[in-house]
Structure formats: C-alpha cells, structure tokens
Amino acid sequence: MKALVHTKPFEFEMQDREVPKIKDDEVLIQVKAVGICGSDVHGISGKTGRRQPPIIMGHEASGIVNEIGRNVKNYRAGDRVTFDSTVYCDRCFYCLRGQVNLCENRKVLGVACDEYRMDGAMAEYVAVPERILTPMPEGMSFHQAAMIEPVTIAYHGVERAAIRLNDVVAVMGCGIIGLFIIQVARIACGGKIIALDIDDRKLEKAGKLGADLLLNPTKVDLKEEIGRHTEGRGVDVVLEAVGLGDSVNTALGIVRKGGTFVQIGNWSPEVSLPLQNLVAREIDLRGSYASSRAVQWCVDLISAGKIDVDSLISEVAPLAEGAAWFRTLYDREKLLFKVILEP
Numbered sequence: 001m002k003a004l005v006h007t008k009p010f011e012f013e014m015q016d017r018e019v020p021k022i023k024d025d026e027v028l029i030q031v032k033a034v035g036i037c038g039s040d041v042h043g044i045s046g047k048t049g050r051r052q053p054p055i056i057m058g059h060e061a062s063g064i065v066n067e068i069g070r071n072v073k074n075y076r077a078g079d080r081v082t083f084d085s086t087v088y089c090d091r092c093f094y095c096l097r098g099q100v101n102l103c104e105n106r107k108v109l110g111v112a113c114d115e116y117r118m119d120g121a122m123a124e125y126v127a128v129p130e131r132i133l134t135p136m137p138e139g140m141s142f143h144q145a146a147m148i149e150p151v152t153i154a155y156h157g158v159e160r161a162a163i164r165l166n167d168v169v170a171v172m173g174c175g176i177i178g179l180f181i182i183q184v185a186r187i188a189c190g191g192k193i194i195a196l197d198i199d200d201r202k203l204e205k206a207g208k209l210g211a212d213l214l215l216n217p218t219k220v221d222l223k224e225e226i227g228r229h230t231e232g233r234g235v236d237v238v239l240e241a242v243g244l245g246d247s248v249n250t251a252l253g254i255v256r257k258g259g260t261f262v263q264i265g266n267w268s269p270e271v272s273l274p275l276q277n278l279v280a281r282e283i284d285l286r287g288s289y290a291s292s293r294a295v296q297w298c299v300d301l302i303s304a305g306k307i308d309v310d311s312l313i314s315e316v317a318p319l320a321e322g323a324a325w326f327r328t329l330y331d332r333e334k335l336l337f338k339v340i341l342e343p
Helices: 036-041 142-145 146-160 176-188 198-209 221-228 245-252 276-280 295-302 319-331
Strands: 002-007 011-016 026-034 062-066 080-081 126-131 132-133 169-171 192-194 212-213 235-240 255-263 284-287 313-318 339-340
Touching: 002 319, 002 339, 011 126, 011 319, 026 142, 036 319, 062 126, 062 146, 062 192, 080 142, 080 198, 080 295, 132 295, 142 146, 146 235, 146 245, 146 255, 146 295, 169 176, 169 245, 176 192, 176 198, 176 235, 192 198, 192 221, 198 212, 212 221, 235 245, 245 255, 319 339
Parallel strands: 169 192, 169 235, 192 212, 235 255, 255 284, 313 339
Antiparallel strands: 002 011, 026 062, 026 126, 026 339, 062 080, 080 132
C-alpha cells in the first residue's frame, strides 16, 4: 500500500508499505479521508517527542471496512466507519469507569513516542480494534466523518466544563477546536458565548458559528469589555484552547470568582500560573484530555445539522501532496482550519 511516512523532522516520503495484518479483534479499513491534526503539525519539528520517525501519522479518519478479524461481531466488509483516535484496553480501572481517555494502556493512532509506536491512517489502509469503531450514517460523507474526532475533543471539553443554563462562556482560541467548542457550547447553554482570539479572521468565523461577542485581546481591554456584559463579575466558564502561557493567563484573568477554567490546549508543556489569583478566587481548574466514548454523540450532532463541519474543511488534497500541506500548515502561510487528505 501507499503511505505518507514522516521520515525525519519536517520531511515526509510516499512509501510502499505492507498492508497491516489484523488481529482477531481488529478490522482492516480502506482509508477514504484523513485530517491533518494540529498535534501532527506541531510534531513534525521533532520537539514534542510524540512523532518519532519513521511514523505514519493520522488519527482523524474514515473509510470502508475491508477485512474483519475472526472475533469481530458487529461489522462486515463494506461497512462505512469512523473511529476514535484513542486505542484503549477496555479492561483497566479507568476503562471500567468509562474514562477510556485515561486508560492505563492507552495508545493513540499515528503516535510514536518512548512508550509505544502505532502507525496511523495516512495510508491506503489502517488496522484498528473493533471497539473503537463507529458506523457512519447514511448521508454522511467521508470528509465529514474525518472531522468527528476533533469534534469529540470539543464535546469532552464542554462536558468537563459542566456548563449551566444561562452561563456566560468564553472560548480562548478560535482554531478548529475552539470553533467546535463554540458550537457545542451553544447547544449546552442558553447564555452568552464570548470568542477570544488575536486573529480577526478567526473571530469572524466564530461569529458565524454561534459566538455572541467577538474580542481581540490585543485591541480591547478585556476586563472592561467583559465586565460590561457580566455586571463586572467575569465569565462563569472559560475554555482555553491554545495552551500558551500568555493565552492561559489572559483566560484565567476573565473568569469570575468561583468560576470554572477548563484547559484543553497544550501547545506548551509548561506554563506559569498566578497561584494566589487561582486560590483566593476559588477558581475550579480542570484539565480536558482527548474524549471518552463521545464519537457516537458527535456523529448524531453532525447528522442532525447541529454541528457545522463542512465550512471548516479548508482544503481537500491527495495523500501524495501531504508533505507540502504539512509545511504550509506549519509555516501558517494562510488561514486554514482543516486540511483533509485522500489516500
């Protein structure tokens, strides 16, 4: 099969690889669409340690079941499917509690790190366990299904936020995850949603997808502007989808006393926090990692027209052009929300 292989920092090759051999509980999927995730783009520099070459990346994908293992019960050849990015064991303490994203044995498709190596879906075929599959409904395109994984990240973040009716919710960062958070939060609450970003083009998109107030922190006094809309208190909930020190502290500064701060972005491995600010104002600080059994919910939301994924697909290209698109995304040559590759 043809595969896009990350061979060294910033470099890829189209290679001939053997079609994966499936285990008894696995299916072989003919990949029809695979998205380039921001974590993949970040990983090509070699600095994260999560994409150690050589590796076939890709964990946002959809396709057609080509072959099934002897123990597979719910799928057959020809079925259209999408799948979770997390390969969980379904046996450990966390899996049995329903927290599969915290699985003690978890692996992620398309990741190669010190602990494990697992090729992903930027190839003609990929093998995955039956337990992480979800069927695609009739009428859903392969491109739409390849967008479900990032929707699940937003869905889980909103779950972690425990948003209540009429809460004022702020979303820091209007990249692909932030824009999905805005849409999911719009469903979860009837209150005001505030979008924050330093790129006015992203803010414009946020407004089209449900944000009520668009603020660029470099152009306005955030505390003053947000105070005008919250009787001076600050927002009830803030979801941070960037993960840089400045954005984290900016977001933390606008949440009210007793409010909730959910950290989703993790671009920087470490940031400094104003501990006294956090403690004295009793901010509820929560992390949000991947998602937990959310794929079917997100399939249903997209199918029902509740979540717009189509307008966030910026480009569709052949897998053979993947190397060039990785470089374009890394260099941020133009505003792109999601690039989808077709093997």
